[in-house]
Amino acid sequence: MKPEREKGGLPPAAVKDEPPPFLRTWNRLYAAIVVYTCALILALYLMTITLNR
Amino acid sequence: MHIVDWIVIVVYFGYVIAEGFRHGRKNKNLDDYFRGKRSLRWWAVGLSVMATQASAITYIGTTGQAYDAGMSFIQVYLPQPLVMAVLCMTFVPFFYRANIFTAYEYLERRFDSRTRSLTSFLFLMSRGLAVSLVLYAPSIILAVMFGWSEAATILVMGASTVLYTAVGGNKAVIMIDAKQMMLMFAGIFVGIALFAAQFPSGYSVADAVRLAGLHGKWNSIDLSLDLKNSYTLLSGMLGGFFLALSYFGCDQSQVQRYLTGKSLTESRLSLVFNAFLKVPMQFLILAMGVLMFVSYHFVKPPLNFNAAYQDLLVRNAGAEYAGLEKRYDAVFQLRKEAALALRDAQRANDPVRLDAAERRTFEVEAAYMEVRKENRDLLKSVLGSEPSSEVNYMFPSFLIRHAPAGILGIMLAVIFAAAMSTFSSEINSLASATIIDFYRRYFRTTASDAHYLWASRGATLFWGVFATTVACFAGRLGSLIEAVNKVGSYFYGPILGVFLLAFMVRRCRGTGAFWGLIAGEVAVLAVAYYSSISWLYYNVVGVAVVLAAGTLISLFRK
Numbered sequence: 001m002k003p004e005r006e007k008g009g010l011p012p013a014a015v016k017d018e019p020p021p022f023l024r025t026w027n028r029l030y031a032a033i034v035v036y037t038c039a040l041i042l043a044l045y046l047m048t049i050t051l052n053r
Numbered sequence: 054m055h056i057v058d059w060i061v062i063v064v065y066f067g068y069v070i071a072e073g074f075r076h077g078r079k080n081k082n083l084d085d086y087f088r089g090k091r092s093l094r095w096w097a098v099g100l101s102v103m104a105t106q107a108s109a110i111t112y113i114g115t116t117g118q119a120y121d122a123g124m125s126f127i128q129v130y131l132p133q134p135l136v137m138a139v140l141c142m143t144f145v146p147f148f149y150r151a152n153i154f155t156a157y158e159y160l161e162r163r164f165d166s167r168t169r170s171l172t173s174f175l176f177l178m179s180r181g182l183a184v185s186l187v188l189y190a191p192s193i194i195l196a197v198m199f200g201w202s203e204a205a206t207i208l209v210m211g212a213s214t215v216l217y218t219a220v221g222g223n224k225a226v227i228m229i230d231a232k233q234m235m236l237m238f239a240g241i242f243v244g245i246a247l248f249a250a251q252f253p254s255g256y257s258v259a260d261a262v263r264l265a266g267l268h269g270k271w272n273s274i275d276l277s278l279d280l281k282n283s284y285t286l287l288s289g290m291l292g293g294f295f296l297a298l299s300y301f302g303c304d305q306s307q308v309q310r311y312l313t314g315k316s317l318t319e320s321r322l323s324l325v326f327n328a329f330l331k332v333p334m335q336f337l338i339l340a341m342g343v344l345m346f347v348s349y350h351f352v353k354p355p356l357n358f359n360a361a362y363q364d365l366l367v368r369n370a371g372a373e374y375a376g377l378e379k380r381y382d383a384v385f386q387l388r389k390e391a392a393l394a395l396r397d398a399q400r401a402n403d404p405v406r407l408d409a410a411e412r413r414t415f416e417v418e419a420a421y422m423e424v425r426k427e428n429r430d431l432l433k434s435v436l437g438s439e440p441s442s443e444v445n446y447m448f449p450s451f452l453i454r455h456a457p458a459g460i461l462g463i464m465l466a467v468i469f470a471a472a473m474s475t476f477s478s479e480i481n482s483l484a485s486a487t488i489i490d491f492y493r494r495y496f497r498t499t500a501s502d503a504h505y506l507w508a509s510r511g512a513t514l515f516w517g518v519f520a521t522t523v524a525c526f527a528g529r530l531g532s533l534i535e536a537v538n539k540v541g542s543y544f545y546g547p548i549l550g551v552f553l554l555a556f557m558v559r560r561c562r563g564t565g566a567f568w569g570l571i572a573g574e575v576a577v578l579a580v581a582y583y584s585s586i587s588w589l590y591y592n593v594v595g596v597a598v599v600l601a602a603g604t605l606i607s608l609f610r611k
Contacts, residue, residue, distance in 0.1 A: 015150045018318045026321070030138040033328045036132045040332055041286070044127065044273035051266035 059461030117344025128289030151306025165563030287503025292589025546595020
């Protein structure tokens, strides 16, 4: 049996690149993640300056 | 411990071991054992990714860290959503389409076998060292609870996890991880409720938030540019970004999770799930530590969180320690009264009264810390050396003293789940790299499915025994969560650099990748030895040097 390394990867057709179940495209989903991260940082910063002494 | 607590723990252990055997019956070959036949759904993989990262160190060490130093550690986790997006765009489709078992297998196709072997070896070394710490952390609480030696508790934990992992394989690990992660989420809310239950009547969560704020515990974001400080937004977003990218993109313990996805979409969604949930989860765990700090204003914390230190002082400096305890009782009462007076002053909305109450809070806190310092000095004189940090004993100590029957059992099961979910994923991944990248690649290139299956179980057993043995000598390492990330930072940067060379520098060949990796590792060790910059930046150094050296070498060598 040949080692797996010589067989190579899957043919492109075998791996379907389907859209995500929400926001319709992956780029939109990644953009949502970026916006979410910025919102988190902002919220934590506001918490720091408001609640902390 | 109450009989109910024991029942909870026995049921938990029985369930995970039974699940391991149930899934293990279906394993017939390496694809079953290490990739679950690529049949897993996004939610199970996503929960397993989360559970693999969130070990008992997360619960014990992070909570204690927040008690001591506030929320600043959250900054290390802030880049993780961005890292998940990057992985979904790059690493996940690359690995999924490559149809590989280990991340390092890909490097042989792209470069050569020595690059693959060296990278896999660095993974085995870094993960092999770190996995023992994952087992050591919960042994602390168990040793205190049961009066066992730490070695005995490590053996109990290690043996049970090795059993269900070696028998069940990766699919068992993932499905059990998913349930363990749900238990961990429940444990966070139980923990928060436990701390809040210690507040006196009429003391609200808002009062607790204000008290914690007065002591600077809500220090989530630090905009300082000090490179020696590990907990700033800069170190988190820069150093933490590369640490997370290397960990989730190049560490087999995580890559092996999303290689089991039923489809490329399912694998991506498992990481998107983490992108949205990881930071809020860490926030809640840190917030537990801050609430513990507040609740210890109303229930007296032990002068020594580590019970072994307490016993040592009573035996060797009894009279002096008794005097210290008396003063500690008195100053604790003052601290409690000051906290309640502060609450009344805040509610009265009287600036003069509030100013006086705040000054009184700081005066009492200084007196309280002075007594704790004297205790520490006394301990040092008895030990003859610097005592180890008690950060990791704070949360377990609270549970032992204040968790009611049944709840204690649940929280213990949570800590077990946190440790075992990480430990199982890691020994399974160490086994996969050992078998796929070394055993099958060099020593036994052709054999039956049954042979490789049994070799894989043997490799899992080997790594489980190795990690368990090393854990017995883990000893003093300061804050455990820092120790785990520090060990990783020596290797993660260079390993990530090699994968970035593979994806981004088309001209780079095997020689450039191999020597670039070595140059990166040397650079990290040099920076660690000669400079005082935070360990979080080691990842950045490793990546930069590997990329630069690998590219340059490839330019000059056709």
